[in-house]
Amino acid sequence: MTERSEKILSELIAAGKKEKITVPLHVKAALHNKLNSASAKKSNKIRYFIRPVLAVAAVFAIICSISFAVFKNNSGNIERHLIHESTVAGGRPVTIKLVYNAADDLRNVKFSLDLDEGISFHSDNPEIKSRKNHEWTGELKKGVNSIPFVVKTDRFGKMKIVAKAVSGKFRHTQEIVLEARESDTVVSMFVVLTDN
Amino acid sequence: MTASKERKLIENAALGDVRSFEELLESVEDKVFSFALSISGGNRSAAEDIYQEAVIKAYLNIGKFSFKSSFSTWLWKIIRNAYFDYIKFERKCGDLSIEDLEGFEPSFDEKQDMSLISDDRAVMLRKLISFLPVSYSEVITLVDLQEMDHDEAAQLLEIDKNLLKVRLHRARARLEQLIENNMEYFK
Numbered sequence: 001m002t003e004r005s006e007k008i009l010s011e012l013i014a015a016g017k018k019e020k021i022t023v024p025l026h027v028k029a030a031l032h033n034k035l036n037s038a039s040a041k042k043s044n045k046i047r048y049f050i051r052p053v054l055a056v057a058a059v060f061a062i063i064c065s066i067s068f069a070v071f072k073n074n075s076g077n078i079e080r081h082l083i084h085e086s087t088v089a090g091g092r093p094v095t096i097k098l099v100y101n102a103a104d105d106l107r108n109v110k111f112s113l114d115l116d117e118g119i120s121f122h123s124d125n126p127e128i129k130s131r132k133n134h135e136w137t138g139e140l141k142k143g144v145n146s147i148p149f150v151v152k153t154d155r156f157g158k159m160k161i162v163a164k165a166v167s168g169k170f171r172h173t174q175e176i177v178l179e180a181r182e183s184d185t186v187v188s189m190f191v192v193l194t195d196n
Numbered sequence: 197m198t199a200s201k202e203r204k205l206i207e208n209a210a211l212g213d214v215r216s217f218e219e220l221l222e223s224v225e226d227k228v229f230s231f232a233l234s235i236s237g238g239n240r241s242a243a244e245d246i247y248q249e250a251v252i253k254a255y256l257n258i259g260k261f262s263f264k265s266s267f268s269t270w271l272w273k274i275i276r277n278a279y280f281d282y283i284k285f286e287r288k289c290g291d292l293s294i295e296d297l298e299g300f301e302p303s304f305d306e307k308q309d310m311s312l313i314s315d316d317r318a319v320m321l322r323k324l325i326s327f328l329p330v331s332y333s334e335v336i337t338l339v340d341l342q343e344m345d346h347d348e349a350a351q352l353l354e355i356d357k358n359l360l361k362v363r364l365h366r367a368r369a370r371l372e373q374l375i376e377n378n379m380e381y382f383k
Contacts, residue, residue, distance in 0.1 A: 005375040008382050009368065012324070015317030016341045021230040027244050028225075034252055035214045083208055099211070101259070144259070 080175065084189040091153075093122040094187060096176055098147040098163055102140040109167040110137050113149065116159040119178060122150040140165075153180035197223050202267055210259040217255050224268040227342055232275050234337035237326025238319070242282060250278035265351065272352050276334065283330075320382075324374050332367035339364055 088094055112135045115121070123129050153159060161176040173192040178185055197205075197220075208216035232250070233243040254274050261270060325333045338349040339360075350357040375382055 002376065005372040005379070008375050009372050012317050012321040012371075013340050016321040017343070019318035021226060021233060023225045023229045023247070024240075024244065027229075027248060031248055031251055032218070034248065035217065035255055038252055038255055039212050039214050081204070083211055083213070101210070 080190040080192050082188060083191050085186065087184050087186050090180065090182060090184045092185075093150050093152045094178065094185065095148055095150045096161070096187070096189075098149075098165075098174065100140050100145045100147070100165060100172070102142055102145060105142050106140040106167045108137055109140055109165055111135065111147070112162075112164045114162040114164075115151065116161070118155040118157065118159045118180075119151050119153055119161060122152045140167075151178075153178055153185060156180050156182065203263065206258060206261055206263075206267060209255065210261070214255075217258065220267055221251065221271075224271060228268070228271055228275055231272060231334075231337055231342065232279065234322065234325060234341065235276070235279050235330055235334050236282070237333070238322035239326075246275060246278045246282050249282070250275045253278065269348065269352050272338075276353075279330070324371050327374060328367060328370055332363055332370060335360060335363045336367045336371070340368075 112133065115132045117132070121128050121131060121134070151161065158177060158179045161178070163174045163176065165172045175190045175192055177188045177190070179188075202220065205216040205220045209220060228250075229243065229247050232247045233240065236242040236246060250271070254271055257274075261267070325336060328336070334353065335349065338344045338352065339346065344352070346357050346360055350360045353360065355363075
């Protein structure tokens with residue numbers, strides 16, 4: 001090799017560094033559509049899986065999901081992060097799916113669901129229907145765990161569901177806000193980070 | 197982007213939030229696409245296919261992201277694997293392994309077909325890089341063009357840092373040899 005070829009290579013590399021390569025717009029547009037399509041397929045799979053589990057026929061369902069990589073002991077002020085928002089037809093039952101992605105197997109996890117006035121569990125059983133709170137102890141396997149439940153709004157306005165999972169010093173809280181309107185219901189899911 | 201913001205976006209994307217995923221992608225897309233273009237020898241059509249394939253794969257698998265590396269490093273790896281998948285498909289060599297591909301080297305003794313070379317020096321470089329085996333072209337792309345440091349590049353390629361340096365040295369030597377053999381195009 002000569003100094004000349006070395007110099008030419010240096011010049012070419014310098015030109016290559018300066019070159020501004022961007023993702024073509026048609027690729028971005030195609031990708032955007034493909035991502036949305038992939039997202040919809042994922043949701044459909046989940047919906048198909050849940051329906052027989054809940055034995056709720058003809059329910060216009062929305063699947064809200066939340067995941068967290070690890071149960072962690074958060075510190076600092078209370079923070080709410082919106083993680084999902086959807087609109088469903090008004091007056092119909094809403095299926096909410098809590099998804100926990102646990103870093104390890106966890107036993108004796110205390111779960112609770114607290115419903116505001118105006119929201120009820122969707123069930124044929126009057127006893128369940130009248131409850132505003134449901135608590136149980138269970139376990140989470142390492143990986144993804146799903147807890148689906150179905151609710152119905154009994155009035156218009158904003159109402160909230162608080163879902164908690166507590167295991168020892170670790171806790172995880174989610175708030176699901178349902179805004180029931182005449183024509184539709186807006187469902188917003190927040191993850192709540194607290195210092196206790 | 198801060199690490200905490202990246203983490204939050206990844207967690208949201210893992211829940212299926214496309215907007216969070218696209219925000220993550222925006223911060224690295226040009227560099228990652230540039231990498232795809234470079235390792236595919238400047239073939240835009242191939243780079244576009246590889247890039248799209250890899251991004252969709254990343255979105256579908258982001259729930260498995262373990263936070264052991266940055267999102268960009270993870271995506272770079274997926275791009276690289278998508279490139280190998282693409283080559284396997286193109287060559288219809290079902291049993292071809294990555295090691296086989298790395299061992300594949302065109303002859304450097306003969307003059308290469310430089311007929312498509314242009315006056316644009318960046319394009320000329322891509323053309324030259326296209327004659328390198330992928331194990332060399334990816335090292336040149338990451339270190340010399342994208343100015344990635346040796347540690348990060350070695351981690352991404354899952355090779356020892358010394359091996360990275362050897363490949364880089366050989367890649368540059370090959371490019372100089374190519375220039376030498378085709379000097380009439382560089383006057």
